[in-house]
Amino acid sequence: MTGTERLLTIGEFAKLTHLPIKTLHHYHDVEVLVPAEVDAQSGYRRYSFDQVAAAQLVRRLRSLDMPLPEVRQALAAPDEAARNQTILTYLARVDHELTQAQLAVRSLRALLEQQSYPIEIEHRRLDAMPAVAIEASVERPALEAWCARTYPLLDAAVAAAGAEPAGPGGGLYSDEFFELATGRVVAFVPTTTPLEATDSVGRLPGEAKPFVVPAATAAVAVHRGPFDELDRTYGALGRHVAERSLVVGGPVRERYLVSPADTDDPYELRTEVAWPIDENRRNP
Amino acid sequence: MTGTERLLTIGEFAKLTHLPIKTLHHYHDVEVLVPAEVDAQSGYRRYSFDQVAAAQLVRRLRSLDMPLPEVRQALAAPDEAARNQTILTYLARVDHELTQAQLAVRSLRALLEQQSYPIEIEHRRLDAMPAVAIEASVERPALEAWCARTYPLLDAAVAAAGAEPAGPGGGLYSDEFFELATGRVVAFVPTTTPLEATDSVGRLPGEAKPFVVPAATAAVAVHRGPFDELDRTYGALGRHVAERSLVVGGPVRERYLVSPADTDDPYELRTEVAWPIDENRRNP
DNA sequence: TTGCTCCTCACGTCACGTGAGGTGGC
DNA sequence: TTGCTCCTCACGTCACGTGAGGTGGC
Numbered sequence: 001m002t003g004t005e006r007l008l009t010i011g012e013f014a015k016l017t018h019l020p021i022k023t024l025h026h027y028h029d030v031e032v033l034v035p036a037e038v039d040a041q042s043g044y045r046r047y048s049f050d051q052v053a054a055a056q057l058v059r060r061l062r063s064l065d066m067p068l069p070e071v072r073q074a075l076a077a078p079d080e081a082a083r084n085q086t087i088l089t090y091l092a093r094v095d096h097e098l099t100q101a102q103l104a105v106r107s108l109r110a111l112l113e114q115q116s117y118p119i120e121i122e123h124r125r126l127d128a129m130p131a132v133a134i135e136a137s138v139e140r141p142a143l144e145a146w147c148a149r150t151y152p153l154l155d156a157a158v159a160a161a162g163a164e165p166a167g168p169g170g171g172l173y174s175d176e177f178f179e180l181a182t183g184r185v186v187a188f189v190p191t192t193t194p195l196e197a198t199d200s201v202g203r204l205p206g207e208a209k210p211f212v213v214p215a216a217t218a219a220v221a222v223h224r225g226p227f228d229e230l231d232r233t234y235g236a237l238g239r240h241v242a243e244r245s246l247v248v249g250g251p252v253r254e255r256y257l258v259s260p261a262d263t264d265d266p267y268e269l270r271t272e273v274a275w276p277i278d279e280n281r282r283n284p
Numbered sequence: 285m286t287g288t289e290r291l292l293t294i295g296e297f298a299k300l301t302h303l304p305i306k307t308l309h310h311y312h313d314v315e316v317l318v319p320a321e322v323d324a325q326s327g328y329r330r331y332s333f334d335q336v337a338a339a340q341l342v343r344r345l346r347s348l349d350m351p352l353p354e355v356r357q358a359l360a361a362p363d364e365a366a367r368n369q370t371i372l373t374y375l376a377r378v379d380h381e382l383t384q385a386q387l388a389v390r391s392l393r394a395l396l397e398q399q400s401y402p403i404e405i406e407h408r409r410l411d412a413m414p415a416v417a418i419e420a421s422v423e424r425p426a427l428e429a430w431c432a433r434t435y436p437l438l439d440a441a442v443a444a445a446g447a448e449p450a451g452p453g454g455g456l457y458s459d460e461f462f463e464l465a466t467g468r469v470v471a472f473v474p475t476t477t478p479l480e481a482t483d484s485v486g487r488l489p490g491e492a493k494p495f496v497v498p499a500a501t502a503a504v505a506v507h508r509g510p511f512d513e514l515d516r517t518y519g520a521l522g523r524h525v526a527e528r529s530l531v532v533g534g535p536v537r538e539r540y541l542v543s544p545a546d547t548d549d550p551y552e553l554r555t556e557v558a559w560p561i562d563e564n565r566r567n568p
Numbered sequence: 569t570t571g572c573t574c575c576t577c578a579c580g581t582c583a584c585g586t587g588a589g590g591t592g593g594c
Numbered sequence: 595t596t597g598c599t600c601c602t603c604a605c606g607t608c609a610c611g612t613g614a615g616g617t618g619g620c
Contacts, residue, residue: 006526011463011599015536016522018515020424020465021600026584042592043601049526052519059515060392064385068583084396091389098386101348105375105382108344112368140304179295181304181611231302231343235336238300242290242333252299295573305574310610326618327575352609465585 007037007046017055024055032072033058061087064094100228103266107229117224119236124220126213126274129166130194132157133186133211140181144227147171147187151261154189157208166190170213170255170272186251188213216249218274222257226266230273237275249278291321291330301339308339316356317342345371348378384512387550391513401508403520408504410497410558413450414478416441417470417495424465428511431455431471435545438473441492450474454497454539454556470535472497500533502558506541510550514557521559533562 014021027033028045033055035045047055054075061071070090077083110116132154138146151169158165169189176183188211195210219240223233234252241248257270298305311317312329317339319329331339338359345355354374361367394400416438422430435453442449453473460467472495479494503524507517518536525532541554 006529008526009599011459012522012526015459015462016515016519018462018518020585021463022585023465023583025601030583039592044592045600049523052523056515056519057395060388060395062583063512064388064392087392087396091393094385094389098382098389101378102382104344104347105378108348108371109375111341111344112371175295175299178299178302179305181307228347231300231340234302235300235340238296239333239336242292242296245290293573304611306611307609309575314609323618328618329574346609 005048007048010035010045010047013047013052013055016052017059019055019059027058027068030068030072032068032075061090064091066090100226103226104228107226116232119221119223119233121219121221121237121240123277124218124274126216126218126276128215129188129190129213130192131188131190131211131213132161132163132195132208133188134207134209135184135186136207137183138177138185140177143185146185148260150187151189151259154187154208158189158191161191161195163191163193163195166192168256168259170253172213172251172253174251186211213253214250216253216274216276217279218249218253218276219246220272220274223269223271223273224267225269227269227271230271233271233273237273241275241277247278249276252276289332291332294319294329294331297331297336297339300336301343303339303343311342311352314352314356316352316359345374348375350374384510387510388512391510400516403505403507403517405503405505405521405524407561408502408558410500410502410560412499413474413497414476415472415474415495415497416445416447416479416492417472418491418493419468419470420491421467422461422469424461427469430469432544434471435473435543438471438492442473442475445475445479447475447477447479450476452540452543454537456497456535456537458535470495497537498534500537500558500560501563502533502537502560503530504556504558507553507555507557508551509553511553511555514555517555517557521557525559525561531562533560536560 008016010021010024013019014024019027024033024045028035033051036048036051037046038044039046058071058075061074062068066074070086074083074086074090077086134150134154136146136150154169155165167190169187171188172186174184177185190213194212219237221233221237223230253274253276255272255274257272258268260269263269292300294305294308297303298308303311308317308329312319317335320332320335321330322328323330342355342359345358346352350358354370358367358370358374361370418434418438420430420434438453439449451474453471455472456470458468461469474497478496503521505517505521507514537558537560539556539558541556542552544553547553
């Protein structure tokens with residue numbers, strides 16, 4: 001019996017942690033779980049008992065699909081409080097995604113049972129609107145989080161300018177956003193009067209800028225329900241436009257009549273989708 | 285205006301369905317969504333309006349992580365009823381997994397908050413037990429489903445033999461099962477008396493065979509809670525055994541004192557884990 | 569005619585899993 | 595000494611994503 005604790009072979013460690021050997025190899029490669037000791041001659045990995053707890057944590061985090069780089073960071077946290085904070089933040093994200101997924105299941109069941117409402121489309125003249133806007137290149141999966149950050153900034157900018165919002169916020173979506181899954185998005189909040197560009201320090205904080213949502217004629221429909229069902233409304237609008245050989249006249253715009261800021265129930269959401277058309281031209 | 289409906293370019297189709305062009309390419313490659321028409325000269329893909337609904341279904345199924353081969357099968361179903369059945373079956377699976385994931389989140393939160401109970405280990409002599417058993421090579425992720433199928437078969441076999449179960453069912457788990465994530469598993473249900481091998485037709489239905497769970501001395505602990513937290517108990521047992529330089533004497537065995545057949549709440553589950561040890565030998 | 573859209577092909581990514589072929593340890 | 599455990603290395607998998615380099619369509 002020496003003072004040094006017994007070390008475990010990779011096979012023993014696998015049995016204790018319920019992590020397959022090949023997975024442990026991988027975690028060594030990417031430095032998520034580095035063995036306490038590696039035999040210089042044979043290359044045999046040896047793990048300490050103290051690594052069992054870490055390995056079990058990795059297994060749990062991976063079962064919740066935390067990416068390995070994030071797992072590595074969590075394990076490398078300076079103290080337990082910091083580590084727990086990282087993990088709890090991630091768990092909040094997972095919680096939210098699980099709720100979304102459950103809604104998606106419900107939604108798909110409803111779709112299969114033909115419970116979906118008919119989509120009504122009308123043509124409407126949209127007047128130009130003064131607004132405050134933030135523009136960015138956004139990746140599709142990050143859109144929701146981006147909006148959650150951006151609209152409060154816009155509201156703050158409107159308030160800071162001493163103005164009033166003139167209606168619900170909205171967004172313009174470039175074609176690339178849909179075709180390449182990443183592209184320009186303009187988020188705007190309309191104002192009663194046009195704002196001037198920053199003429200005194202702090203007038204429009206952050207990236208917010210005065211903006212005019214251009215006038216347009218558009219095919220318009222109101223989408224009811226969660227954002228990830230928007231494809232149904234887009235499909236109906238696109239079909240409507242294409243069947244009539246109408247020419248698209250600019251980026252699609254959405255207005256958030258009932259937004260996530262107004263309700264927690266995705267089925268209460270109301271989104272106006274406007275598909276601008278060029279009245280002076282037709283497709284052959 | 286001809287009788288043929290207008291077809292959509294891939295860009296238009298992407299916009300309507302919210303599927304990126306690159307993803308549509310991939311779905312063409314693997315024949316999940318084959319364009320209605322492909323221009324022989326240019327290779328340009330053309331999609332029909334009728335494909336929009338299918339594409340939206342694919343998007344929804346993929347957002348729920350249905351593998352593409354399954355998506356293809358669902359779309360290829362002979363009629364709508366068959367298609368819906370396939371999808372609903374999958375949705376039930378997803379529902380279950382989402383619930384499990386939510387439990388995993390809760391469990392991890394509890395772990396971080398140190399809410400875990402202490403694990404008590406005792407050494408115990410386990411007598412040999414007559415039983416009925418089914419043996420198979422099982423992959424780790426499929427274990428739960430395999431057990432759900434197998435134990436009812438064993439119960440039926442015991443009943444068919446006119447015998448009585450002599451206690452809760454259990455399993456023997458080979459080392460490869462843990463180390464390679466796939467290996468031999470024996471599921472058994474103990475019987476009051478030894479059964480004879482099939483001596484009349486139908487005596488022991490299916491793959492069920494008479495079996496004797498060998499006697500052993502073991503370090504034993506009772507695990508409380510969901511199966512995917514079993515690594516905690518395995519870690520404690522493994523540490524206990526290794527620290528005392530005990531030699532492992534055969535496959536780990538579990539007994540399902542309170543099993544999923546008895547409760548729907550994973551926190552009510554009780555699993556006895558026995559780690560056999562060889563009393564006549566010691567590690568150096 | 570000029571952009572713009574679309575094309576193919578090869579390679580990258582993420583987290584492993586799957587052998588092949590070979591060596592170390594009790 | 596014989597298995598058994600463990601090793602590395604290269605390649606495969608799944609569902610795309612990322613350029614490079616090039617052509618078609620209005």
